[in-house]
Amino acid sequence: MLSSQFNKIDKYLAQLMGYWHYNAFSLVGYPAFNENSALIEFLASIDQAKLSLYQNNPSLLHPLLKQFIPELLDVSDPLFEVxxxxxxxxxxxxxxxxxxxxxxxxxxxxxxxxxxxxxxxxxxxxxxxxxxxxxxxxxxxxxxxxxxxxxxxxxxxxxxxxxxxxxxxxxxxxxxxxxxxxxxxxxxxxxxxxxxxxxxxxxxxxxxxxxxxxxxxxxxxxxxxxxxxxxxxxxxxxxxxxxxxGLTLSKQDLKLAVSQQSTLGARQTELNDQEVWWRLSFDCLQKAIRGTSTYLNVPSFPKTLLSSDFSEFAQWVIECKKLSFELPADLSEYLQQGKERFNQVRRAELVSQFFRxxxxxxxxxxxxxxxxxxxxxxxxxxxxxxxxxxxxxxxxxxx
CATH class of the missing domain: 3.40.50.150 (Vaccinia Virus protein VP39)
Known part of the structure; x- marks a missing residue:
């Protein structure tokens, strides 16, 4: 029984690998999603209110996504029942x-x-x-x-x-x-x-x-x-x-399995969003200054930094990673770039949430x-x- 259920889920995950197997932090733009341009266009059109609605109620989103991913199963599908x-x-x-x-x-x-x-x-x-x-x-x-x-x-x-x-x-x-x-x-x-x-x-x-x-x-x-x-x-x-x-599961893939946080309060959700935004903003900053296209992984940091401003967070990362550059006086450009990437990540997660x-x-x-x-x-x-x-x-x- 277990082997049969495993094999069915294994086949399903392998079939739709392109919709969940990617590192959101290293992306600039949306994931390739098997070159599903219609899906990317749909995700980009979702406003903030709809984003929150679909994050909390994926079953409302499922029939819309099936127009672009016919094989996509709802979170309540019998295949996933125990x-x-x-x-x-x-x-x-x-x-x-x-x-x-x-x-x-x-x-x-x-x-x-x-x-x-x-x-x-x-x-x-x-x-x-x-x-x-x-x-x-x-x-x-x-x-x-x-x-x-x-x-x-x-x-x-x-x-x-x-x-x-x-x-x-x-x-x-x-x-x-x-x-x-x-x-x-x-x-x-x-x-x-x-x-x-x-x-x-x-x-x-x-x-x-x-x-x-x-x-x-x-x-x-x-x-x-x-x-x-x-x-x-x-x-x-x-x-x-x-x-x-055909695939080696990374720690990033394994994190997807535990990324649902339905027990978080509003304040914790807000802090999590801020952390992702600032991480992406710093990545935009370091790429521009260092002339690289490689994502720089930032380790866990004291969450008290989220109560300060972005410049203090960025300075902590520079010291932690032993980087040799000075912070520009104006960081607004990188915060805006990070916000754009953050919005894309959250919309891409509307798809990947069906694979948690x-x-x-x-x-x-x-x-x-x-x-x-x-x-x-x-x-x-x-x-x-x-x-x-x-x-x-x-x-x-x-x-």
Whole structure:
């Protein structure tokens, strides 16, 4: 079942590769979109109000785009459906558990924990303060082992466990250095809620090697990996993928899978837009002054810079990248060029947004297939609604 679903999505992504496989930041103008000039003309005609409407309601845009891309599937197409396990029942979490956990995170923890219905000892992978493990114990009376890299979070979690008399043992460990593998046992249920990239990849293989009885994972941040290009986990994907036979997935491609940010507030959305605009504006500036056509990648920067002005941001980049030029007195020309590129990027994303979920499913099925190869029975589902978190896909594996 998983291999069949993977193959169908793989074929779909490969067929329409030109509409999602590109680096938006390195573009000047619209992506080639397979030389679909009519589509580019349509995107350029979309005003700001329609842009916001289509960003938040892609199904309204879908019939319009199908005029230019007949093969394009809607985000609600049956090909992308998985079993819905989200629990819409009233919460029965005790009041003492909720202290210090923000609303959506609390809902994620609660709904994830509803999928754990056995009394196997729990191993919580990348546990943070161990909120998930404590709630699973509250529901099922499981003993809990929590592994976490951040020693301070381990200490805080230990205090909470002792305060509420919960049998939860914390171990400080770097899972990427195999320090947590010794805590994986055969008679155990390993759980991980939004462990990023290589962290959950490592758990899949380590649990398989330990023959851990059950594994329940909600993956996140597929692009946080040591590898420059995506390395498939499963033999099936390595050997049969039509997509990877003609394409190497970059970290930029992997970011597309997690680019939906439906839980962001208005202020955070505004800051994200400003950051993209300023990054593109600086790229216009450095190309003009340095006489180059090559995009200059700017690393993560202190977000406090967004509260200043563009010149301060640009000076930070110059110092960070050790560039040898002085800022011009007037930067308005580059800000305008950056704004034009920003508007094009956002309109191109109206198309690429239709490939976020297919690409994420492609990645999740690769993980599920790897667990199958380790001898597990695997189910892929959603554990909560996308308004709670867009990263709502769940992998449940049982021997």
């Amino acid at each position: 079993k819905d396990l989200s629990d819409k029942l009233a919460s029965n979490i005790p009041f003492w558990f909720k202290n210090g956990i923000k609303g959506r995170k609390l809902t994620q923890i609660e709904q994830f924990s509803q999928r754990i219905n056995d009394q196997l000892p729990i191993l919580e992978w990348c546990a943070g303060k161990g909120h998930l493990g404590r709630l699973i114990h509250f529901k099922n009376n499981n003993p809990v082992t929590a592994v976490e890299w951040n020693d301070e979070l381990c200490l805080q979690g230990k205090v909470l466990a002792e305060k509420h008399a919960i049998p939860q043992t914390f171990y400080q460990a770097n899972v990427l250095l195999n320090e947590a593998d010794i805590h994986l046992k055969q008679e155990q249920h390993a759980v991980a809620l939004h462990a990023c990239g290589d962290l959950h990849r490592h758990l899949i293989n380590a649990a398989g090697q330990s023959e851990t009885e059950k594994v329940t994972i909600s993956p996140c941040c597929y692009h946080l990996t040591k590898d420059q290009y995506y390395q498939p986990l499963s033999n099936h994907v390595q050997q049969t993928s039509q997509l990877l036979s 979920r297919p690409l994420e499913l492609w990645l999740v099925y690769d993980r599920g297939l790897r667990l199958q190869e380790w001898g597990y029975q695997v189910q892929v589902s959603t554990f909560c609604e996308s308004q709670v978190t867009p990263r709502n896909l769940l992998i449940q594996a049982s021997r």
